[in-house]
Amino acid sequence: MPLNAPKASTSLAILASGTGSNAAAIAEYFQGHNFVSIAGIWTNRPEAGIKKREINAPIHGFLPEKDETRVLAEWKKLGVEAVALAGYLKKVPLAWIEAFPGRMFNIHPALLPKFGGKGMYGLHIHRAALTSGEAFSGLTIHEVSKEYDEGTISFQCRVPVEERDTPETLQARILKAEHWAYPRVLEAQLCQTPMPNPLSCPK
Numbered sequence: 722m723p724l725n726a727p728k729a730s731t732s733l734a735i736l737a738s739g740t741g742s743n744a745a746a747i748a749e750y751f752q753g754h755n756f757v758s759i760a761g762i763w764t765n766r767p768e769a770g771i772k773k774r775e776i777n778a779p780i781h782g783f784l785p786e787k788d789e790t791r792v793l794a795e796w797k798k799l800g801v802e803a804v805a806l807a808g809y810l811k812k813v814p815l816a817w818i819e820a821f822p823g824r825m826f827n828i829h830p831a832l833l834p835k836f837g838g839k840g841m842y843g844l845h846i847h848r849a850a851l852t853s854g855e856a857f858s859g860l861t862i863h864e865v866s867k868e869y870d871e872g873t874i875s876f877q878c879r880v881p882v883e884e885r886d887t888p889e890t891l892q893a894r895i896l897k898a899e900h901w902a903y904p905r906v907l908e909a910q911l912c913q914t915p916m917p918n919p920l921s922c923p924k
């Protein structure tokens with residue numbers, strides 16, 4: 722193998738607490754991928770939506786306060802090199818962030834720094850975007866840092882707000898764009914290939 726040849730694959734762990742649609746989109750996108758493999762999906766909620774989905778990746782449960790060290794040890798043992806937060810609702814332990822500098826990513830369904838930070842989750846985000854009369858909302862994929870929603874931004878894509886939008890319809894349209902963007906941005910980050918074109922993001 723020539724020097725500098727790409728490694729066989731980068732192992733990615735996914736963290737999910739919600740309905741698991743982003744985690745499923747990522748797992749599906751990387752199935753059979755040449756350079757990225759899914760080590761597994763870790764969830765802190767016994768009733769998490771991801772458990773009801775048909776996913777070709779192992780799903781692991783954990784308790785955030787209790788299993789912080791165990792999960793990190795598991796990731797090390799499995800050779801995990803990057804982590805994607807996909808609707809993970811708990812604060813990420815500092816030890817995890819420090820173990821994956823620039824290699825732990827999150828997705829947020831708004832154009833950060835707008836509508837981010839504490840209390841900005843789920844429909845609260847879309848309600849706030851509608852109330853402030855934004856012409857566009859969208860999504861942000863960023864590196865995870867110690868502060869909520871404040872790490873370096875990797876990618877943003879705009880989704881127009883429509884006159885008849887409710888928080889629910891805006892959320893659904895942005896979620897569709899998330900499923901398109903997140904795996905492609907992770908691929909670009911992990912394989913050092915160009916970022917997807919934000920204009921190609923489904924609206």
Ligand code: GRF
Nearest residue numbers: 739740741742743808828830
């Ligand atoms: C997504 O909107 C994501 O941006 C946010 O939480 C939601 C998770 O949705 N962080 P799902 O669980 O992936 O369906």
